[in-house]
């Protein structure tokens with residue numbers, strides 16, 4: 001069964017005294033995927049319809065009996081300034097267009113305008129309204145620091161304010177049909193975020209995930225669009241693509257940064273037109289799936305280097321979520337540590353062990369290139385080897401050694417810089433600054449600070465005696 005979702009989320013009211021024009025305009029719009037429509041052929045009813053229905057856009061004729069279009073436009077502008085109005089008139093007169101725009105119309109089309117230009121203009125107005133509504137919802141949520149569906153985020157363990165802001169953002173774009181781009185290093189939880197966005201959307205179709213890394217253009221097209229019988233050698237029966245499987249739901253394309261140039265064109269067409277052609281077919285199908293994409297790569301950089309189409313990039317990032325790396329939300333470490341210990345103990349039928357107080361500190365000094373996935377693997381591994389009641393620190397000590405071997409540029413996004421206008425610090429000053437910083441990061445734990453500095457603990461004590469002779 002295909003779930004027919006209404007688009008856009010708000011209603012579009014078509015007002016014209018010619019019933020035949022209303023019918024043909026409805027058909028045109030439905031073909032373009034705009035199917036949340038109301039029709040009205042009596043201009044006296046417009047205002048009461050706006051009061052009783054959730055309308056976001058009105059397509060308005062000018063020449064009508066009873067109340068003329070410009071008067072209706074004026075009434076809408078006064079009583080419902082939040083509703084956008086597009087004039088679709090039989091009058092091809094500059095003065096009437098200028099007058100309508102002055103009265104607050106969003107756009108003006110003559111009835112003879114080509115279908116494509118008209119639907120594109122209407123799509124533009126819908127997008128603008130969607131952004132306005134999302135912006136309003138986001139401001140509301142931020143002001144009240146409020147989550148409407150906290151249960152959706154239950155699998156995402158966090159107390160990071162950055163993550164909380166992302167949840168609020170996801171709630172405010174929940175019902176949008178526009179794509180969502182999720183960026184973040186590998187293992188930061190992009191797939192969990194895609195699932196939350198799908199759950200929030202209230203769509204009753206499924207979430208269908210496809211990893212597109214390594215798919216060549218033909219396989220990509222076949223996987224997404226499906227094929228007709230006989231489309232290529234071996235296609236002995238027709239097959240629906242994943243877009244059809246995700247009808248009424250969400251199609252999640254992971255690793256979008258790996259998409260080939262040829263497939264990028266196909267994805268762009270799908271996003272722009274909402275239509276696609278199964279292989280071997282010349283009859284387009286309409287997509288009923290919302291698209292969410294994710295990447296651990298820097299898509300903006302790819303776009304600047306010419307490896308990713310600029311038009312596709314801008315289409316995809318209408319809604320964008322940037323997940324912080326684990327090292328940028330260290331406040332989550334103790335929670336995640338407890339969460340994964342409990343999870344691992346359950347899976348391995350062991351008791352949840354206690355751990356040394358220094359463990360969270362040690363973890364917070366590691367830069368976790370594999371983020372939460374790496375932390376999870378580390379804890380599962382430690383527990384599988386653990387025998388006593390207390391988890392050993394030894395399973396984790398190698399992390400700091402690994403970090404110490406990394407070149408500075410690999411773990412620091414901003415390399416250390418000296419102000420050229422200031423005198424260069426002496427080696428002795430740097431020595432003392434480094435020691436102080438290591439102690440701060442190690443919460444004054446000297447053995448940990450010594451490890452961070454790559455020296456022995458007696459060597460650190462000696463330096464401390466020299467640097468702080470009065471202690």
Ligand SMILES: Nc1ncnc2c1ncn2[C@@H]1O[C@H](COP(=O)(O)OP(=O)(O)OP(=O)(O)O)[C@@H](O)[C@H]1O
Pocket residue numbers: 155156157158184185186187188189190191192193254295296339372373376
């Ligand atoms: N905040 C979190 N709380 C609990 N588990 C998490 C959290 N974030 C990620 N995980 C877990 O970490 C692992 C990696 O997460 P996920 O697959 O969503 O990352 P990703 O960003 O999609 O990675 P990749 O870029 O490699 O595909 C999963 O097992 C996931 O359940």
